[in-house]
Amino acid sequence: MNERLxxxxxxxxxxxxxxxxxxxxxxxxVLWNGVKDVDGGFTLVHxxxxxxxxxxxxxxxxxxxxxxxxxxxxxxxxxLCLILRERKESRGLLVFLLFLLPLWMNSLLTTMAWQxxxxxxxxxxxxxxxxxxxxxxxxxxxxxxxIGMVYNxxxxxVLPLYVALNRIDNSIIEAARDLGAxxxxxxxxVLLPLSMPGIVSGSTMVFIPALTTFVISALLxxxxxxxxxxxxxxxxxxxxxxxxxxALSMVLMVFIILNILLEAFTDNGEKSRQARKGRA
Amino acid sequence: MMQKVKNLYLGVIVAFxxxxxxxxxxxxxxxxxxxxxxxxxxxxxxxxLVESEEILNAFSNTLTIGVTSAxxxxxxxxxxxxxxxQMGRQSRMFMRGLANIPLLNADIVxxxxxxxxxxxxxLRLGYDTILLAHIVISLPYAMLCILPQVLSMDNVWYEAARDLGAxxxxxxxxxxxxxxxxGIVAAFLLSFAMSADDFIVTYFTKGAGIETLTTEIYAExxxxxxxxxxxLSTLFxxxxxxxxxxxxxxxxxxxxxxQAEKRGQAR
Numbered sequence: 001m002n003e004r005l006x007x008x009x010x011x012x013x014x015x016x017x018x019x020x021x022x023x024x025x026x027x028x029x030v031l032w033n034g035v036k037d038v039d040g041g042f043t044l045v046h047x048x049x050x051x052x053x054x055x056x057x058x059x060x061x062x063x064x065x066x067x068x069x070x071x072x073x074x075x076x077x078x079x080l081c082l083i084l085r086e087r088k089e090s091r092g093l094l095v096f097l098l099f100l101l102p103l104w105m106n107s108l109l110t111t112m113a114w115q116x117x118x119x120x121x122x123x124x125x126x127x128x129x130x131x132x133x134x135x136x137x138x139x140x141x142x143x144x145x146x147i148g149m150v151y152n153x154x155x156x157x158v159l160p161l162y163v164a165l166n167r168i169d170n171s172i173i174e175a176a177r178d179l180g181a182x183x184x185x186x187x188x189x190v191l192l193p194l195s196m197p198g199i200v201s202g203s204t205m206v207f208i209p210a211l212t213t214f215v216i217s218a219l220l221x222x223x224x225x226x227x228x229x230x231x232x233x234x235x236x237x238x239x240x241x242x243x244x245x246x247a248l249s250m251v252l253m254v255f256i257i258l259n260i261l262l263e264a265f266t267d268n269g270e271k272s273r274q275a276r277k278g279r280a
Numbered sequence: 281m282m283q284k285v286k287n288l289y290l291g292v293i294v295a296f297x298x299x300x301x302x303x304x305x306x307x308x309x310x311x312x313x314x315x316x317x318x319x320x321x322x323x324x325x326x327x328x329l330v331e332s333e334e335i336l337n338a339f340s341n342t343l344t345i346g347v348t349s350a351x352x353x354x355x356x357x358x359x360x361x362x363x364x365x366q367m368g369r370q371s372r373m374f375m376r377g378l379a380n381i382p383l384l385n386a387d388i389v390x391x392x393x394x395x396x397x398x399x400x401x402x403l404r405l406g407y408d409t410i411l412l413a414h415i416v417i418s419l420p421y422a423m424l425c426i427l428p429q430v431l432s433m434d435n436v437w438y439e440a441a442r443d444l445g446a447x448x449x450x451x452x453x454x455x456x457x458x459x460x461x462x463g464i465v466a467a468f469l470l471s472f473a474m475s476a477d478d479f480i481v482t483y484f485t486k487g488a489g490i491e492t493l494t495t496e497i498y499a500e501x502x503x504x505x506x507x508x509x510x511x512l513s514t515l516f517x518x519x520x521x522x523x524x525x526x527x528x529x530x531x532x533x534x535x536x537x538x539q540a541e542k543r544g545q546a547r
Binding site: 008009010011012013014015018019022023024025026027029030033076079080083094095097098099101102104105106107108109110111112113114115116117123151154208209211212214215219229232233236242245246249252253256259260 | 294
């Protein structure tokens with residue numbers, strides 16, 4: 001490497017300091033708060049508290065709702081991206097912008113608008129009443145939270161999926177058709193495996209915010225449905241039990257690390273497959 | 281037949297995405313203070329918007345924090361990327377992983393971890409802590425915009441400028457900077473969007489007595505959001521809409537121009 005360019009390396013120094021101070025150190029503060037007792041000694045009491053039924057129930061419900069929302073996002077986004085992929089030549093940009101624009105509306109306000117749509121005397125029930133049908137009870141149930149999650153996080157699924165599906169060469173699909181595969185077989189044997197990185201990346205991008213949200217559950221669950229995010233938020237802003245809040249955050253960090261590993265493995269698998277293909 | 285099903289599907293998804301937005305826009309013209317009951321059309325909230333001190337205050341905080349944090353995040357991303365260019369593959373990978381932590385982490389964990397850090401360092405939560413936190417969350421996005429451009433840049437031009445007698449600073453300003461401008465602009469815009477749209481991290485690092493637009497909305501949610509807020513977000517959404525339409529038209533003009541050019545070359 002050239003002498004006068006290698007001296008540029010010191011330019012990365014500020015970031016080194018920055019990342020230690022504002023990326024690594026804060027996480028240690030969480031770990032430290034999760035395992036310290038009143039006098040500053042080491043204790044596992046808070047982590048044991050997390051194992052109480054009340055918290056495990058909230059954690060289980062959070063995982064369940066996040067998984068369901070992720071699955072619904074995937075099922076909604078996949079056909080959508082397939083359709084968008086076909087139209088990338090004509091009007092593609094217009095349709096794509098149409099799906100990105102809602103992101104620019106503040107998510108707190110749109111979630112609140114869902115309240116107006118779903119609540120007891122809300123728009124859906126007004127509509128049903130005018131048809132002479134009976135009311136549906138959606139607000140303050142897990143279903144309302146799932147609707148809110150799907151609404152808020154659907155774009156996170158659409159973007160990576162769209163990119164992954166767009167990358168697939170049309171000739172591969174045509175080859176599958178020529179060799180006699182029907183629609184379903186092409187989807188299962190060609191499109192699904194080739195878009196797997198997009199599926200995994202979109203799923204992790206939906207799962208983590210869905211698992212950790214406290215806003216959607218507070219607005220659409222009406223404090224009747226408690227998720228992990230709500231409990232952490234309350235420990236820090238209302239109950240002032242920072243140790244318990246930190247311990248719960250540590251549990252969330254485990255999920256985040258698992259997600260990162262999952263994504264890294266799919267990425268690596270993809271790379272080694274490509275490398276093998278290159279050699280052959 | 282198949283085409284109809286596809287169009288119907290697109291229509292249903294678009295309806296799902298825009299339903300709450302239509303509701304919000306309708307509420308900004310609703311004479312009633314309360315959502316869920318329509319009592320007539322009014323421009324009142326748009327007129328009151330310019331008088332509402334709380335909203336204007338929160339708006340100016342969002343704006344100044346957004347611009348300052350975006351400038352600083354972009355600068356930091358730029359010099360870091362230039363430094364990383366001269367590193368080996370391994371240390372580059374390590375730095376990238378480090379920079380991506382706030383992006384992969386859940387916002388609530390980032391928020392409380394920064395809050396614990398600031399309080400642990402003895403800082404008072406307020407404007408400055410929000411600013412620092414926003415640089416933390418937008419830095420990965422700024423890096424994502426700038427780093428690929430910096431890494432794919434050819435050293436030859438910089439070398440040539442230096443050989444012709446330019447000082448490092450001159451060579452940077454005249455050669456490197458113009459080449460990186462698109463990435464820098466993208467980094468700034470994305471960082472600003474991240475900062476302006478953030479609620480969770482701001483909520484935990486803001487302390488009492490200061491609000492940004494998002495935390496102001498959250499505070500109002502319990503007692504009912506001021507309809508002026510709907511007016512503001514409707515205006516903002518219309519602004520984005522106009523921008524998108526201009527982008528579309530621009531894109532069409534460019535494609536048509538390119539096609540014409542191609543035809544000209546073919547002849």
